[in-house]
Amino acid sequence: MQYMLLIYEPNEPYANASEAFLSEVVAKHMALSAELRESGQMVSGDGLQGVETATTVVTDATGGQSLHDGPFAETREQLGGYYLIDVPDLDAALAWARRVPVVPGGKVEVRPVMIY
Numbered sequence: 001m002q003y004m005l006l007i008y009e010p011n012e013p014y015a016n017a018s019e020a021f022l023s024e025v026v027a028k029h030m031a032l033s034a035e036l037r038e039s040g041q042m043v044s045g046d047g048l049q050g051v052e053t054a055t056t057v058v059t060d061a062t063g064g065q066s067l068h069d070g071p072f073a074e075t076r077e078q079l080g081g082y083y084l085i086d087v088p089d090l091d092a093a094l095a096w097a098r099r100v101p102v103v104p105g106g107k108v109e110v111r112p113v114m115i116y
Contacts, residue, residue, distance in 0.1 A: 002043060002086050002113040003093035008077035009106035011051075028101035029081075036085060036096065045083035077107060084113070 014022070029047075036042035056068045071078065083100065087093050090110070097108040 001089065001093075002084060002115065003090070004109075004111050004113055005083040005085065005093070005097050005100055006079060006109040006111065007081045007083075007100060007102060007106070008109065009080050009102050010077055013103040025101060032099055032101065033083075036083065041085045041087050041092075041096070043084040043086050045081065047081035048079060051078050077105070
């Protein structure tokens with residue numbers, strides 16, 4: 001079964017982060033990605049560009065649409081990236097989600113993918 005591991009983190013730790021901090025975070029993600037690939041459970045995964053590059057299409061009750069700069073959700077965390085994995089069950093997905101490196105206050109949402 002495929003699951004998305006959606007990575008939400010506050011932006012503050014990254015806003016003025018040192019090169020060493022950023023390198024450490026990237027290294028942790030590269031190590032996790034390598035383990036997922038070696039296990040045969042990695043489907044895909046990427047980081048996302050900052051929220052300042054996002055555009056959201058909002059559909060109102062009458063079907064009218066408008067464009068808005070930035071993400072739709074009004075939260076302190078930002079969707080920063082994802083892993084798409086193929087594992088036997090939710091327990092296996094949660095085990096991988098616990099290993100995703102996030103800063104304090106970060107979250108990893110685990111959701112099954114609908115396969116049509």
